[in-house]
Amino acid sequence: MNEELIGEAAAAAARHARYGRLPERIRFEEMTEGVEAGPGDGGRASYDPQSAWKYYSCLALDLGL
Known part of the structure; x- marks a missing residue:
């Protein structure tokens, strides 16, 4: 044991x-x-439904299906 x-x-x-x-x-x-958003950062963070399709990714659309 030792x-x-x-x-x-x-x-x-x-x-x-x-x-x-x-x-x-x-x-x-x-x-x-913690970082506060400046005056130029507001446009990037807001949601625009008219241009949201530009960032949509779909494999079926990419393949042309």
């Missing part, structure tokens, strides 16, 4: 020597960024 503990401790020490430690955790607040 030999198993020594073997496990040696394996853990070898892993630590090879890989070091895990990187520090990143908080959720550091992962997100």
Whole structure:
């Protein structure tokens, strides 16, 4: 039993020597960024039903079916 503990401790020490430690955790607040839309960004975000067909993708239409 004692030999198993020594073997496990040696394996853990070898892993630590090879890989070091895990990187520090990143908080959720550091992962997100809030950006306000400027005056020129409003046209891009709005929905225009008359020109929505330009961005429609359909495999049947692409194949001419």
